[in-house]
Amino acid sequence: MPADIAGAKAALSHLDIEEKEVAIKAASRDFFWYSPVLKDRLDHVVADFVVRPRNEAEVIEILKVCYAHDVPVTTRGAGTGNYGQAMPLEGGCVMHLRHMDKVKEIHPGRVICEPGVLLKDLDAATKEHSGQELRMFSSTWATATIGGFIAGGSGGVGSCTWGSLRDLGNIIRLRVVTMEEEPRIVEFTGEELARVSHAYGTNGIITEVEMPLAPAYDWVEMFVATDDFMDAARFAEALANQDGILIKLATVFEAPIAKDYFQRVAPYVEADTNLIGLMVAPQSMDGFLTFLGRRPEARLIYRNDDFDWARTPGPVFEYGWNHTTLRALKVDPSITYLQVRYGYPNHLDLIEKMRNELSPEVLQHLEVLREGGKVIFAGLSLVKFTTEERLDEIIRLHEEAGAMIFNPHRYTLEEGGRQTVDDRQLRFKKEADPKGLLNPGKMIAWDDPDWDYSRMYAYPKLQAAE
Amino acid sequence: MPADIAGAKAALSHLDIEEKEVAIKAASRDFFWYSPVLKDRLDHVVADFVVRPRNEAEVIEILKVCYAHDVPVTTRGAGTGNYGQAMPLEGGCVMHLRHMDKVKEIHPGRVICEPGVLLKDLDAATKEHSGQELRMFSSTWATATIGGFIAGGSGGVGSCTWGSLRDLGNIIRLRVVTMEEEPRIVEFTGEELARVSHAYGTNGIITEVEMPLAPAYDWVEMFVATDDFMDAARFAEALANQDGILIKLATVFEAPIAKDYFQRVAPYVEADTNLIGLMVAPQSMDGFLTFLGRRPEARLIYRNDDFDWARTPGPVFEYGWNHTTLRALKVDPSITYLQVRYGYPNHLDLIEKMRNELSPEVLQHLEVLREGGKVIFAGLSLVKFTTEERLDEIIRLHEEAGAMIFNPHRYTLEEGGRQTVDDRQLRFKKEADPKGLLNPGKMIAWDDPDWDYSRMYAYPKLQAAE
Numbered sequence: 001m002p003a004d005i006a007g008a009k010a011a012l013s014h015l016d017i018e019e020k021e022v023a024i025k026a027a028s029r030d031f032f033w034y035s036p037v038l039k040d041r042l043d044h045v046v047a048d049f050v051v052r053p054r055n056e057a058e059v060i061e062i063l064k065v066c067y068a069h070d071v072p073v074t075t076r077g078a079g080t081g082n083y084g085q086a087m088p089l090e091g092g093c094v095m096h097l098r099h100m101d102k103v104k105e106i107h108p109g110r111v112i113c114e115p116g117v118l119l120k121d122l123d124a125a126t127k128e129h130s131g132q133e134l135r136m137f138s139s140t141w142a143t144a145t146i147g148g149f150i151a152g153g154s155g156g157v158g159s160c161t162w163g164s165l166r167d168l169g170n171i172i173r174l175r176v177v178t179m180e181e182e183p184r185i186v187e188f189t190g191e192e193l194a195r196v197s198h199a200y201g202t203n204g205i206i207t208e209v210e211m212p213l214a215p216a217y218d219w220v221e222m223f224v225a226t227d228d229f230m231d232a233a234r235f236a237e238a239l240a241n242q243d244g245i246l247i248k249l250a251t252v253f254e255a256p257i258a259k260d261y262f263q264r265v266a267p268y269v270e271a272d273t274n275l276i277g278l279m280v281a282p283q284s285m286d287g288f289l290t291f292l293g294r295r296p297e298a299r300l301i302y303r304n305d306d307f308d309w310a311r312t313p314g315p316v317f318e319y320g321w322n323h324t325t326l327r328a329l330k331v332d333p334s335i336t337y338l339q340v341r342y343g344y345p346n347h348l349d350l351i352e353k354m355r356n357e358l359s360p361e362v363l364q365h366l367e368v369l370r371e372g373g374k375v376i377f378a379g380l381s382l383v384k385f386t387t388e389e390r391l392d393e394i395i396r397l398h399e400e401a402g403a404m405i406f407n408p409h410r411y412t413l414e415e416g417g418r419q420t421v422d423d424r425q426l427r428f429k430k431e432a433d434p435k436g437l438l439n440p441g442k443m444i445a446w447d448d449p450d451w452d453y454s455r456m457y458a459y460p461k462l463q464a465a466e
Numbered sequence: 467m468p469a470d471i472a473g474a475k476a477a478l479s480h481l482d483i484e485e486k487e488v489a490i491k492a493a494s495r496d497f498f499w500y501s502p503v504l505k506d507r508l509d510h511v512v513a514d515f516v517v518r519p520r521n522e523a524e525v526i527e528i529l530k531v532c533y534a535h536d537v538p539v540t541t542r543g544a545g546t547g548n549y550g551q552a553m554p555l556e557g558g559c560v561m562h563l564r565h566m567d568k569v570k571e572i573h574p575g576r577v578i579c580e581p582g583v584l585l586k587d588l589d590a591a592t593k594e595h596s597g598q599e600l601r602m603f604s605s606t607w608a609t610a611t612i613g614g615f616i617a618g619g620s621g622g623v624g625s626c627t628w629g630s631l632r633d634l635g636n637i638i639r640l641r642v643v644t645m646e647e648e649p650r651i652v653e654f655t656g657e658e659l660a661r662v663s664h665a666y667g668t669n670g671i672i673t674e675v676e677m678p679l680a681p682a683y684d685w686v687e688m689f690v691a692t693d694d695f696m697d698a699a700r701f702a703e704a705l706a707n708q709d710g711i712l713i714k715l716a717t718v719f720e721a722p723i724a725k726d727y728f729q730r731v732a733p734y735v736e737a738d739t740n741l742i743g744l745m746v747a748p749q750s751m752d753g754f755l756t757f758l759g760r761r762p763e764a765r766l767i768y769r770n771d772d773f774d775w776a777r778t779p780g781p782v783f784e785y786g787w788n789h790t791t792l793r794a795l796k797v798d799p800s801i802t803y804l805q806v807r808y809g810y811p812n813h814l815d816l817i818e819k820m821r822n823e824l825s826p827e828v829l830q831h832l833e834v835l836r837e838g839g840k841v842i843f844a845g846l847s848l849v850k851f852t853t854e855e856r857l858d859e860i861i862r863l864h865e866e867a868g869a870m871i872f873n874p875h876r877y878t879l880e881e882g883g884r885q886t887v888d889d890r891q892l893r894f895k896k897e898a899d900p901k902g903l904l905n906p907g908k909m910i911a912w913d914d915p916d917w918d919y920s921r922m923y924a925y926p927k928l929q930a931a932e
């Protein structure tokens with residue numbers, strides 16, 4: 001059935017509906033434009049209308065009405081996702097959760113809240129309440145929502161200690177509304193969490209989350225410099241392997257990233273300076289400085305609690321994770337990026353190999369990550385973009401060497417992931433979204449079960465560019 | 467110069483001096499008798515007098531007076547050490563720190579206190595103040611002091627997450643008094659901490675400690691059972707490698723330890739049941755139960771927040787670390803133990819090999835430990851003692867297989883450690899204890915620099931048995 005947009009809008013007119021065209025356009029976009037590939041394909045995508053529910057009852061109402069009128073619904077937290085995750089490929093309704101920002105309960109080690117609360121506001125509430133904070137956050141902490149992080153993100157600042165969002169224990173409970181004739185409310189824990197976490201809102205809308213907390217400290221943020229790149233990588237790895245030193249971030253930037261793209265750092269480094277960004281717990285600073293003292297190859301050039309730089313560089317984590325790409329893009333619009341997994345135990349060798357083959361076309365940006373109890377690296381490499389063909393070749397070179405790629409130049413779950421169908425997500429979609437109206441075009445397994453991944457998937461119902 | 471005991475006692479008579487013979491005898495002993503080897507050699511050891519300083523000024527006075535009168539001083543926390551660490555081999559003064567139990571300052575992530583406070587009381591104070599607790603504690607938590615833990619211990623409950631006491635960051639600062647004509651006060655941080663931590667009080671007396679804290683949770687204590695021993699070991703390792711599940715203890719007991727030695731557990735297990743003791747953070751229980759559900763070979767038989775056993779087994783950690791030995795000894799006095807390091811990455815293979823060779827003469831008791839960022843096992847194996855020769859042979863079999871032994875049947879630092887001189891400790895002893903009066907007989911490097919470790923060291927000035 002074709003979508004009855006007018007009918008749905010009319011039925012929802014008593015809710016907070018956005019009417020202004022520029023606002024609708026803005027609420028239909030995310031950070032897809034980090035990818036030249038996606039920029040080409042998705043730039044024109046726009047919703048028919050935007051609605052902002054105030055509570056779960058309104059979410060249910062919206063889903064019910066849109067179901068009745070065959071209107072696709074794409075959920076939006078803050079729209080800071082990178083792969084067009086939050087973009088309504090077919091148009092329809094964008095459901096924006098900004099009003100659903102209540103922090104409901106805080107206990108030792110956990111918090112219960114609505115999905116639309118900003119990571120920063122959630123941390124402020126738990127810190128104020130009992131000196132606690134999220135175990136990990138996206139580097140878009142200041143602007144992103146917890147619901148968007150769970151439905152679209154993977155990990156971030158804190159993952160060097162706690163692993164990824166998908167690891168057991170990093171999400172406690174999700175409350176989810178389905179898109180059926182009569183929407184149901186379901187509570188997921190344990191094995192069930194994988195149905196809807198990192199599912200881009202394709203099979204249910206998260207209306208409440210319960211997350212574990214860690215103690216909030218006044219993290220000491222630092223930059224450490226080395227002349228040799230592998231020294232920087234080894235430094236970050238060795239630090240993360242210090243069991244008694246508590247860290248929240250360890251990021252490695254190949255030269256000349258710091259000099260070329262980090263404006264406020266540039267005066268204090270050379271073009272051949274490799275940089276390490278760190279967050280260390282204050283009670284671990286004595287241990288950290290002892291560790292540093294054993295490594296004459298590394299120089300502490302900045303710490304946020306004691307520095308003489310003319311201007312503060314701002315939070316160090318806003319240089320890491322995908323903020324590195326953002327800073328590079330601002331200076332050189334031809335930059336894009338790749339997401340690489342350098343797994344244990346060959347991670348350092350693999351990094352060295354890829355760098356030898358591809359630098360400076362591909363510059364190494366590494367994030368320390370825990371995976372299966374081991375310290376490994378996630379690469380968010382900066383790529384000097386030339387053509388889509390060359391980008392694909394660079395990806396192939398990584399894969400051939402044994403470095404797994406999570407392709408950020410694709411808008412489907414499968415292509416951005418392990419290129420395999422997630423059965424748990426697909427099965428739940430069949431139950432929870434029988435008409436396939438939730439964030440359409442993002443799950444290949446739903447649209448085209450026999451797809452063979454030999455080329456980039458193109459959603460047949462993608463809006464046509466004007 | 468011979469010790470002038472009477473002169474020292476007279477000069478210290480205004481302090482809290484213990485006069486009763488049985489009390490002096492009691493304060494001259496520790497848990498050395500876990501070792502039949504040490505029991506034979508040290509049972510008669512007794513101090514000439516015991517003095518209990520109330521503050522640092524009195525510590526200084528005692529050291530000064532004993533220095534002037536050439537009286538050896540052996541410091542005592544609570545005397546729960548295992549290797550005669552706290553025993554005055556030459557007699558002289560035992561300085562008992564029980565009065566020095568003040569908790570001075572508590573901050574986010576750290577605490578400053580006197581050395582004589584019990585671990586349990588320290589945790590109670592930091593928990594009450596701000597929901598914090600020590601990162602790790604000896605399983606003698608209820609009776610041991612923080613000073614004794616630092617000067618004599620190595621790690622314990624919490625080391626599965628935080629590593630060992632010697633790891634950078636696990637001690638922040640130690641304030642130390644030397645034994646010279648004019649005792650000096652020195653503050654140690656960073657590299658200097660290794661001079662006096664785990665030095666048995668041979669080169670300075672710790673009068674103040676600053677330790678890192680972790681959040682205090684209402685840990686869920688559990689017993690999990692398996693039929694196959696290696697399944698239990700793999701379970702504990704895999705759990706510790708779950709980055710998102712916060713644990714404080716993971717202990718593995720080979721059958722029939724649980725049936726034979728754990729009275730209150732025995733009714734619920736069989737002779738061939740292998741047991742795993744666990745402490746898991748409450749916010750991690752959903753993750754833990756999910757993990758457990760994936761392992762049908764493991765059965766949850768007890769959790770302290772929900773059980774139907776006739777009697778509570780008490781704290782699960784009081785089954786682990788060296789409490790396992792204690793429980794076995796109570797049932798079978800011929801049991802003793804070994805301390806083994808099963809290092810990464812061969813730990814599991816090595817454990818299986820040693821078990822195949824030596825069980826049931828040697829029963830596996832394993833503690834999950836972090837070392838250099840990796841999950842490994844510390845073994846506190848239960849040994850059915852026959853002769854000293856056979857015990858030495860069992861040690862040799864471990865060493866030949868590549869499992870390092872920390873011999874608990876020796877009273878010197880070197881023999882209980884890596885059989886090498888700790889230069890940092892020796893050098894500081896030369897400065898801080900020029901007459902060699904602090905806990906004499908415990909540092910071979912001081913007494914006999916050319917000792918070759920081919921046989922057990924026998925301190926020449928050890929009191930003669932009557």
Ligand SMILES: Cc1cc2nc3c(=O)[nH]c(=O)nc-3n(C[C@H](O)[C@H](O)[C@H](O)COP(=O)(O)OP(=O)(O)OC[C@H]3O[C@@H](n4cnc5c(N)ncnc54)[C@H](O)[C@@H]3O)c2cc1C
Pocket residue numbers: 030031074075076077078079080081082085086097115137138139140143144145146147148149150151152153154155156157199200201202204205206207321322323326439
């Ligand atoms: C500069 C920059 C840095 C970044 N750094 C990181 C990083 O460190 N780690 C990381 O993981 N990501 C990172 N990202 C990606 C993104 O910012 C994060 O994943 C962020 O947490 C998304 O939150 P959001 O509120 O903006 O979500 P949105 O972009 O609004 O949504 C993300 C996805 O979740 C779905 N969704 C949102 N809310 C719900 C809900 N309640 N129920 C169901 N589905 C929902 C959306 O439909 C969409 O598919 C970065 C992006 C940028 C631009």
Ligand SMILES: Cc1cc2nc3c(=O)[nH]c(=O)nc-3n(C[C@H](O)[C@H](O)[C@H](O)COP(=O)(O)OP(=O)(O)OC[C@H]3O[C@@H](n4cnc5c(N)ncnc54)[C@H](O)[C@@H]3O)c2cc1C
Pocket residue numbers: 496497540541542543544545546547548551552563581603604605606609610611612613614615616617618619620621622623665666667668670671672673787788789792905
């Ligand atoms: C059943 C049992 C279980 C145990 N479990 C563990 C365990 O899990 N982990 C572990 O590490 N150990 C363990 N131990 C050993 C011991 O209990 C601990 O190391 C404990 O922390 C020692 O504290 P204490 O106050 O009893 O020290 P004591 O035995 O009094 O002293 C230990 C050593 O430190 C010196 N010392 C004490 N105070 C000072 C000071 N202020 N300055 C300088 N030197 C000082 C003493 O001279 C002595 O050499 C166990 C022992 C038993 C009997």
